[in-house]
Amino acid sequence: MNLYFNIDYQTIFGEELVLNIVTNNNNGECLTTQYRMSTTDGLHWSCCINKLPDTCQSAVQYFYSVDSAGTTKRQEWTLQPHRLAIGALKANAYHVYDQWNAIPDDAYQYTSAFTKCLKHREVQPLPASDYERTLRLVVRAPQLRASQRLVLVGDDIALGAWSLGRALPMTEINDCEWAIDLNLDEIKGQQVAVKVVAIDANNRVAPMWETGYNRELQLPQIHKNEVCVYHLQQAFFDFWDERFAGTLVPVFSLRTKRSFGVGDFGDLKTMIDFVVHTNQRVLQVLPINDSTTTHTWTDSYPYSCISIFALHPQYVDLNALPLLKNEDERKAFETLRQELNALPQIDYERVNNAKTEYLKLLFEQEGKEMMKANEFKTFFEEEARWLVPYAQYCHLRDLHGTANFAQWPDHNTWNEAERKALSTPTTKAYKEVAFHYFVQYLLYTQMRQAHEYARAKGVILKGDIPIGVNRNGCDVWTEPHYFNLNGQAGAPPDDFSVKGQNWGFPTYNWDEMLRDDCAWWVRRFQNMAKFFDAYRIDHVLGFFRIWEIPVSCVDGLLGQFSPSLGMTREEIEAYGLPFNEEAFTRPFISDWVLDRIFGENANQVKANYLQPLHDDIWELRPEYDTQRKIEQAFEGKTDEPNQWLRDGLFALVTDVLFVRDRKDPSKFHPRISVQHDFVYEALWDKDKAVFNRIYNDYYYRRNNQFWYHEAMKKLPKLVEATGMLVCAEDLGMVPDCVAWVMNELRILSLEVQSMPKDPRVRFGHLSTFPYRSVNTFSSHDMPTLRQWWDENWERTQEYYNTMLYKGGPAPHPLTGLLAREIILRQLLSPSMLCILSIQDWLAIDEDLRLPDADAERINIPANPRHYWRYRMHINIEDLMANAPFCAAVKDMVQQSGR
Template sequence: MNLIFSIDYKTVFGEELVLNIMKDGAIAQYHLGTTDGARWTCQLTIPDTNQVLEYYYSVDAIGSEHRHEWATVHHKLELNASKGNSYTMYDHWSDIPEDAYLYSSAFTDCLCPHTLHALPSSSFSKTVRLIVRAPQLRSSERLAIIGSNPALGAWDSTKAVEMTEHNINEWVVDLNADDFPEGEMEFKFAALDSKKDVTPLWECSNNRTIELPEMKDGEVVVYDLNEAYMPIYNTKIAGTLVPVFSLRSKTSFGVGDFGDLKKMIDYIDKTGQRVLQILPINDSTITHTWTDSYPYSCISVFALHPMYVDLTQLPQLKDAKERDRFEKLRVELNGLKQIDYERVNNAKLEYLHLLFTQEGKQMMSSKKFHEFFHETEQWLVPYAQYATLRDKYGTADFSQWPDHNTWNEADRKELSNSRSKLYKEVEFWYFVQYILNTQLDEAHAYARQHHVILKGDIPIGVNRYGCDVWMEPRYFNLNGQAGAPPDDFSVNGQNWGFPTYNWDEMVKDGCQWWVRRFQNMAKFFDAYRIDHVLGFFRIWEIPINSVHGLLGQFAPALGMTADEIRGYGLNFQEERFTTPFITDWTLERMFHDKADDVKAKYLDRLDDERYKMKPEYDTQRKVEKAFATVTDQDELNIRDGLYAMISDVLFVRDTKDASKFHPRVSAQFSFIYESLYDNDKGAFNRLYNDYFYRRNNQFWYREAMKKLPRLVEATRMLVCAEDLGMVPDCVPWVINELRILSLEIQSMPKDPHVRFGHLSRNPYRSVCTFSTHDMPTLRQWWDENYERTQDYYNSMLYRGGAAPHPLPGWLARDIVSRQLTSPSMLCILSIQDWLAIDDKLRLPDANAERINIPANPKHYWRYRMHLNIEDLMANNSFMANVKELVNQSGRTNTFGER
């Protein structure tokens, strides 16, 4: 069979087009030729067999790939030897479309499910095949072609030729070329509704025309056409954010679980919402104490947390006494206002051990378990050994283990052999992960059945003592700490303690660690939030001896030489500007009547003007250790003052090049800045703004484009970014280029010229919300700053008079309604903010609703809904209220029907 591929693409000198045909997991590459640098062709001969080809085009420059087509949906070509012996494809280059979200599984598998079909067989002697994408169609609609020729219905829609959806949002039809003796086709595409007798939707464009070439018997000519555009309004949907651990039902075991997730999906469905967003659910067990409650510090990006197991879905314990004991404990723990993390996890692990002894052998001999093991073996085996060794040696710090300080690939064979001793040592964790994966997979399937998008969360970091670092340490830098510079969440910056990524090593293999991670997520979710997407541009890297984040620097970043700094008009004094600025006047300002005590105990005189920290206190970690057992608040205030003094520098030295420097973030609030002359302050401010907002823009853009395109294309999940903080200009460039949804929060506007965001200006490709899990809830925010609230009440809500306090339910409803009516594709509100609209239903104490306080790195994550999901759904007034808000905002999705 002869194949001819033809595509128009304008290249520059040194570039050439490559055809990439995928088969059995491999890619065969064929170089195209051109005579004018614009039209490229390639001819192949393959055996005359029936098969389906999937392929894409790429551009090579100097022997390596420079760019490629959008990889989410490839070209698809069905070959049939009975139709012809020669195929000529007239393709067009496919960049990521503006409506790429319509190709996500969130739309194609949840909101607007379509069933793909094989192209019907035909036996024309000469065949014209038309392929076109029409992603706007709803579930009940099918694409048809209508044209001037009688073979195309002569513009009569009742005689239109129906097409076949053979690929995601892509339709195809084979036509008899002999039906077009004049050699020309004039036509349009239209959407027909299979469920309703309604007028077809015709595409909004001029008539399409194709001049057919002269064809011989046995020839098939394939035209890949531009997208059909239908006049269909954009879909807008509403949703709820709630951590799984915060769910409460009548059958919970003191914490939300994957069974409760199904009940919450029912709530979402019954209120007309279509998205349920959760926080990370990966295993975070380091110490088996409450400090492991931080869900963004996972020990494995693949393993699920054992506390989310729904025990009611498992076989009962045969021991009646044990059953009764666990039921009494369940009732007790489920009655608590907040999660008792340690008791819940200890109880669930004990239960799972008993169940493993009772049922493990039978469950792990099943076909489903063997399929699970085969699919997950790459990460499951190391994780099980890691978890076993962690508990055996009483610490997750693998550097302290007497052996197995890193994963040994040679152990895999024995650990995978069910008859080996090593397998017996770790198989409990295979059993636990099998149960968890099965239950989450069922919850995901349940969500799809109810047209609900389950949205997950991908943390930016991993625990430095976790399985991922233990298994593949080459991907991580352990000599620094990841965090975030100061923002609305924390004036001292955030220090997450995570290792930073060795991106040079990750990029070498095409970011396979991340690709595997995203593809594993796609088994359970149809949308996801990229936590701290700025980390893919540059991460805030904090020295290992720092507690706060003020002494960090962006990595990578273009540091400044001393001469560059002087070029801004600032007389650079290296020693003065890079060591803590401690003087008598700064000590008086910081410690008041305690200043002399601080001098005597913690400082040495440096010169006539300044002091330096004593060696035993010269880093924040040393100070932290010295005050580890202190509880007196006055002493803790001294500790915090010492932290601040150590951070009081104007520049930090580059970690890789000692001759370069970075301006210290928020240095304008430091004493060293205050000590400068006004002209030096002006010079520093110019330098500061250039460095943080202009100098690195192109550099950070290129860094992000090395990574994010691979990850966005790795799955068909809908991609949403958490793009808050110190956002450089290049971030929206990448977000828009990759068609990622941004996060829009009215109280944290991205426009520096306004105090509150104007909801009407939200881009369609965005997620609108009022508060995240890191922020005060709506009710808390309302009472935090009365002056700010008054401004919001008058300027954003357009109401006169004094703003009422606390926030009444009727006013919370108005605020929620305004969020819902924004142009954003998704409006996802926290469960606390939804409950705020009902004075009778919401929690009396607004402060008890807070999930996380980012300024506190040791915050206990234990918030739970104060009422059962069953009782919430039984409250007809509240359910009707939410449903009315969703309906009035136009966010009711009827699964693609019109």
């Protein structure tokens, strides 16, 4: 069989087109076979293939790319490659005429969120035919609703003569892609006009013809037993953009009558029922990965995962597991379950200890038989790459009483040579770690079931990918070459934290990750697709640059963006600022500064923590010259005077005008937010003006193109790694290039009215939110709507007058009626998704919501040791039974057209 591929694509001198055929090897890995194409004019490209890879028996999957001097300059959208079915027809040759497929504006329509959840249709193979000469037409129509199908009609009698009653049904051969095989010998003439029409399978909606002129097709001259394939341009219809409502709630916060003191994957199904019951279509959760390092409440931080693959054992649904055979044990656990489930908040340690104890008893009782089953063997085979090191890591962590593998007596890094013993059921090594295999098998099975349940109900399950990993976690232990352990990831000062955020995560070694095309990230995203159809990229700015903080720091003020273009001494002086390296890079500590910070205690501070430098200038003693040393010196001193003194010393450390570049000591970065500090106050007014110009150029202009190219090295690979709908958290100090990349890759932005991206306004105008966005009023890192309302009365008053268009004083606390109006306005925004926290939904009902608004807060970013323990105060079953509340939610969703 000969395959002739043809495509029109205008190239410039030195460029050539390449046909890339994608196949899978025995291990399921994607392989690409390249074929160089030829041209005579730089526009019309073609190639002939007479021998396909062995795996291409029934279909050929391929995409085009542009090559220049051996480097790929650009390529088609690989998430939805071309696919040529070749098994249904007995043909000697296929002549394929393609269109170049760039990533479309409506790429979201092709994601599994739409094709598997919102408007699922079963993909079918093309019916077999025995035409002597076949014309195949292929067209993409992503706008179709779930109940619609595509038909073809044209001017020829064989094409229905423009009568819909005689239109030819097309087959959806791939998601959003329709095709039909026509008998060329039945069509008269050399040219036909056709159109595609959307028909409702239930006849509830009138047929919709595609927009634009008729498609004029020149019929090909082909021989007997040959097929000509025309890939037509995408069909467009006069459909409105669909918008959807959803709820954000962490899995741990769910509460049902059957819970064990914390939300679990069984409760997730019940929450999906609530979402369906209230006419919503999206359920968003926080990260569900294992974060266990100390077995204490400090592990409750869900963004500090120890494995990007392993799920947290606390989420196992014990109700879905076999019962314990010992009746006394069953009764004891049931009594404990009722006690823990009655608590207003999560008791992280008691819950996790109890669930671990239960799982160990179940493992002794059922583990051997369950792990003999084919289902477990399949799971182990699919997940062994990460599962085996993870299980050994957990065993060693518990054996040595610490997750800090640097302190273990041996096994300080993963040894691949031990994999075989750890994978063989008869060995001692396997038996030591088998419990962790067993637990992850249960978790994976339950979470996959919850995912399938959501799809069956038409609900998008949206997950969350943390930007960092725990520096003492399994990922760092297994593949340390991917991480920089001499720095800490965080965020610069913003509305969440005036001193910046220090997450403590190691930063990524992107040079190493790019060497293998970000394989670690691709595996991470593909694993996520097993459980979710949409995801939020936590702190997407980290793919442009990360805020890297020295390990000697506690807060984030002495961080610098990595990578970034530091400034040389000459560049700084070219602005007109005489560069005094000594004065600008050392903490500025003078008598008047000490008086301002410490007041009457200034002399005590000088005597105990400082030493004179010159004149009235001081420096910190060597034993107190970093924040970590100061933190250690004040460890255990929790009274208010000592905490106040410690924070004052922290402030001295960060009072510098420039931060030295961590890689090149001859370059410098303006210290973030230094305009609020004493070293800036000490400058002459003219030097302040020059410094501000340097500062603004550096943070908002200098690195834009550089960061754009950095993101484009990484994000395209990750966005196209799965079919999930991609959303990003793009709040904070956002450079212009972020919007360029997100628009180019069709990533949904996050829009929060109280944190507008336009610096000229105090509140975002809902009508200006882009369609490709997620709108919310409060995230898990922010105060809830009710808290925000009472947090700053002056701000609330302005919002009340200018955004809600109401006169008089704003009422406090927030009334349920006013909360309903605010939420309805959010739902009316143009954003594709409006996802509101469960606390904000509950705010509309004064009888249902918690009396204490502060008890609804999930996280306080300024506190790195926050206890994540918020739980819904009402069972989901009771919430669904509350007819007035559910009716109010349904009514708002309906009013907003979602």
